[in-house]
Amino acid sequence: MRDFHLPGRSQVLATGGMCATSHPLGAKAAIDVLQQGGNAMDAAIAGAVLLGICEPQMTGIGGDCFVLWSDAGSNDIHALNGSGRAPAALDAAELRAAGDATVGLRSAHAVTIPGAMDAFCHLSDTVGKIGLEGILAPAIHYAEKGVPVAPRVAFDWARDAGTLQGVARDHYLINGKVPQTGDIFRAPGQAEVLRRVASQGRDAFYTGEVADDMIAALTAMGGKHTADDFAAVACTPTTPIASTYKDIEVVEHPPNGQGATALLMLNILSQFDVAGMHPMSAQRVHIEAEATKLAYDARNRFLADAEYASRADHMLDMDTAKKLAALIDPKKAMESPAALSEAVHKDTIYITVVDGDGMAVSLIYSVFHGFGSGIATDKFGLLMQNRGAGFTLEEGHPNELKGGKRPMHTIIPGMIREKGRVLMPFGVMGGAYQCCGHARFASNLTDFGMDPQAAIDAPRAFSDNGTLNVERGYSDAVRAQLADMGHKVAIPDVAIGGAQAIKIHESGVLEGASDPRKDGCALGY
Numbered sequence: 164m165r166d167f168h169l170p171g172r173s174q175v176l177a178t179g180g181m182c183a184t185s186h187p188l189g190a191k192a193a194i195d196v197l198q199q200g201g202n203a204m205d206a207a208i209a210g211a212v213l214l215g216i217c218e219p220q221m222t223g224i225g226g227d228c229f230v231l232w233s234d235a236g237s238n239d240i241h242a243l244n245g246s247g248r249a250p251a252a253l254d255a256a257e258l259r260a261a262g263d264a265t266v267g268l269r270s271a272h273a274v275t276i277p278g279a280m281d282a283f284c285h286l287s288d289t290v291g292k293i294g295l296e297g298i299l300a301p302a303i304h305y306a307e308k309g310v311p312v313a314p315r316v317a318f319d320w321a322r323d324a325g326t327l328q329g330v331a332r333d334h335y336l337i338n339g340k341v342p343q344t345g346d347i348f349r350a351p352g353q354a355e356v357l358r359r360v361a362s363q364g365r366d367a368f369y370t371g372e373v374a375d376d377m378i379a380a381l382t383a384m385g386g387k388h389t390a391d392d393f394a395a396v397a398c399t400p401t402t403p404i405a406s407t408y409k410d411i412e413v414v415e416h417p418p419n420g421q422g423a424t425a426l427l428m429l430n431i432l433s434q435f436d437v438a439g440m441h442p443m444s445a446q447r448v449h450i451e452a453e454a455t456k457l458a459y460d461a462r463n464r465f466l467a468d469a470e471y472a473s474r475a476d477h478m479l480d481m482d483t484a485k486k487l488a489a490l491i492d493p494k495k496a497m498e499s500p501a502a503l504s505e506a507v508h509k510d511t512i513y514i515t516v517v518d519g520d521g522m523a524v525s526l527i528y529s530v531f532h533g534f535g536s537g538i539a540t541d542k543f544g545l546l547m548q549n550r551g552a553g554f555t556l557e558e559g560h561p562n563e564l565k566g567g568k569r570p571m572h573t574i575i576p577g578m579i580r581e582k583g584r585v586l587m588p589f590g591v592m593g594g595a596y597q598c599c600g601h602a603r604f605a606s607n608l609t610d611f612g613m614d615p616q617a618a619i620d621a622p623r624a625f626s627d628n629g630t631l632n633v634e635r636g637y638s639d640a641v642r643a644q645l646a647d648m649g650h651k652v653a654i655p656d657v658a659i660g661g662a663q664a665i666k667i668h669e670s671g672v673l674e675g676a677s678d679p680r681k682d683g684c685a686l687g688y
Contacts, residue, residue, distance in 0.1 A: 177687025235520035245282025271386030306354035323533025331539035352543035430484030445644035460500030496649035513590035593660025
């Protein structure tokens with residue numbers, strides 16, 4: 164139980180249904196869909212699409228998604244890959260010949276074909292109950308009428324607005340200025356696109372006038388995207404991967420997501436007596452930071468499109484974790500791994516919904532960097548992701564850019580099972596941090612007995628590209644101890660990530676938790 168003398172959040176408890184996400188309107192829309200007869204999948208998609216209006220710097224229908232879910236009355240977990248591919252005509256060799264070392268963040272070459280809309284339509288058809296018209300109604304309403312800009316959204320908007328280029332500035336600024344908290348943001352072009360999808364299905368997005376609008380914007384920026392690329396988009400059912408940590412099983416989406424990195428981290432941490440450390444100690448941060456370096460180095464070497472990630476199984480082998488754990492000096496920091504040649508980010512949304520029948524959905528959805536590529540379409544104002552910047556141009560690397568290939572993704576939905584029973588859908592936003600965040604969340608639950616809200620609230624640290632970022636929730640004494648161990652310590656300008664979770668009690672009570680680092684909340688009924 165939290166100390167009620169101190170600021171904080173109580174868990175949200177309900178039995179009819181629950182949503183936890185990063186914006187209150189998204190959570191409310193999901194609950195409304197449940198109360199109108201939709202299931203957890205309908206509600207999760209409804210909330211997610213609306214978040215593209217509420218948090219356009221984080222996500223939108225020009226982006227990608229990954230989804231884990233369990234059906235009502237079942238403990239089996241399904242997975243769907245809703246990430247897009249590079250245009251068929253694009254190749255790393257061409258960019259290397261032009262003198263490029265990386266895929267430019269604001270280049271049309273960074274724009275992979277958006278995969279989320281295809282995934283949402285597929286899931287609506289195969290898993291949902293109420294159809295696209297009901298699912299998309301909340302987003303259509305708010306795109307047309309507008310949403311007040313929330314405080315954290317305004318903070319991020321100001322930081323990321325410089326990415327916007329060309330007509331994107333007309334669509335995502337208000338009278339040429341960055342929206343402030345409380346300003347009303349509208350996206351009438353997106354409302355029209357969503358109306359067409361609601362009535363005509365995924366082809367209304369991937370063919371015809373909407374696709375032509377996207378292709379024209381990308382072609383004008385030098386892109387190689389074609390109508391065939393858009394028409395060919397298809398989500399992919401996949402098989403989840405998992406690893407056991409203490410008494411729980413953590414379930415992740417397989418590559419091209421980085422979920423295997425989170426599982427490798429947990430396997431490394433399992434070689435140490437983390438539970439014997441103080442949860443806020445420098446020692447715990449140090450061991451976690453060293454595990455992060457080793458696990459992310461493996462990620463940087465091996466993870467890619469599933470057809471190319473031939474060493475992913477090696478990352479899940481406990482012998483691999485034991486060998487890596489043996490490299491950790493409990494008192495001294497090691498060198499950081501070589502930085503990714505591809506770009507990493509900190510911008511995404513996560514939503515989780517559990518309905519009264521027990522269906523649980525874990526969905527993550529992103530345009531990669533803040534405002535993606537900064538490229539928007541003329542007619543409809545669709546903002547295009549820059550997920551292709553997740554490729555490397557290194558010749559022969561598993562994650563080398565190739566036409567028709569999916570890049571390595573940082574976004575990962577998570578779920579937890581306990582004794583075979585689905586216990587908790589959860590997710591941690593924050594780009595590259597997500598793997599470390601999944602491991603930290605699981606450790607908070609199991610090693611220190613925290614409830615989901617306390618596990619989310621607890622201060623975070625993240626070893627990233629040579630710097631150990633330590634939130635202000637840690638003491639200066641802890642930072643000094645870490646520096647003495649050889650870490651380059653900094654306090655990050657922005658809080659590290661954000662998280663949401665719903666615990667499903669055997670009694671049927673749902674316990675929602677939402678990160679105060681974002682504007683959102685958990686809501687139930």
